[in-house]
Amino acid sequence: MIIKAENLSKIYHGITVLDQVSISCTEGNICGVLGANGAGKTTLFRILMGLVSPNSGTVKIYSDTVKPMGGIIEKPALYEYLNAYENLNLFARIQNLKLKKAEIGECLHAVGLPVGRKDAVKNYSMGMKQRLSIAIALLNNPSCLVLDEPFSGLDPMGIEELRRLILKLAKERNIGVLISSHIIDQLQKVCDYLYVMKEGRIINKGSTSEIIATNVKHYTIYAKNIQESVAVRQYAPILAKDSAKISIESKEVTALIKEMFKEGIEVTSFIPELDMDRLFSKNY
Structure with a gap:
């Protein structure tokens, strides 16, 4: 077990955004959270990442790494005027991590990005920006990766490339991965387990094969x-x-x-x- 959240609730301005949500993920597994826009997926992920405090409920992370969790919430947060190398170097320094040039190159290579590209990331496709953001999220080797709507805005080729990368990371690094999406086709091809959210509650859950079959x-x-x-x-x-x-x-x-x-x-x-x-x- 990497992360376990129990009975999370969150209220904004008198509106219940999350209602007694429980979710967990283990090493090497990919868990999907399926729900329409406004179902509470982003709020849930913000709480799991420690960016927002719940009104009630608990989150337990079972990791002794320097950075137990890494993630992308809503969209890639990059310095668009910097190139990929400069972005990685800057975020590494923010995380008190000193990387050599070769190590930064290895980080880029690990997510399938060109090592020698020098232009600003504002010129990158959305898929390339997602990959760079994942490289940043993986700095300091987290035990769990949280990806909020990572397929949004990608073309079919970009979606397939990102799927392959996520599967590779879970298998080779044995990290837990939590992914949200409002489109089940994007999740069923990559997730081992699915949670279905509606109006802030988990209304359906099970292995992906079980969810599909039933x-x-x-x-x-x-x-x-x-x-x-x-x-x-x-x-x-x-x-x-x-x-x-x-x-x-x-x-x-x-x-x-x-x-x-x-x-x-x-x-x-x-x-x-x-x-x-x-x-x-x-x-x-």
Whole structure:
């Protein structure tokens, strides 16, 4: 266990922003917090980072490192007129960390940024700024990384690159990672565990696979000549070219794919479509 928060509540101007929220994350795991804008995700992360005090509840961090937690809240906070090297050097000094030039280069390389680039970060893409902010957050080797809406403003390639980086950091450094987003597609491909927030409360939680399996509305299957499949037709599919949309229980999916294989039809992908009304209506 890296971080454990229990029964966090926060009230602003008489409005309850967080209501008895409990959340935790362990070493090497990536936990997602899913919720619409205004659900309380940023307030929760500010409390976890020690930037805001809760009205009630506790946060325990199990780490003996110099900086137990690093993170990005809302958006990258960079000195836009400085280059990447200068930003890292400045933030390192703020954190009482003296880095040699080669060490700063290693920090940039670790997040996939060019080491020799000299221009100001105002010229960087949003994805590159996110990577630089993560490099800064990783200074002093924190045990937990908190990323508030890190995919916001990124193009599809930038999202995929950032996903790969987060997975790599969790695996290679064995750090806990907490990520928030209002889009489940961005979280389901990277998170081991999901918390679903609505109006300041955790209303749904579980492993990502469990959340997906219990809240799927339809699946779309992609395969050549899928319209010829007898196995698929029993589910009254909505057919398109090389695809079929069906309603099926998650436990039946494997058996269906095997039946299609016997028919000589090879499935290229099997995409779940979540029932968002169901996902956001459960209450734990």
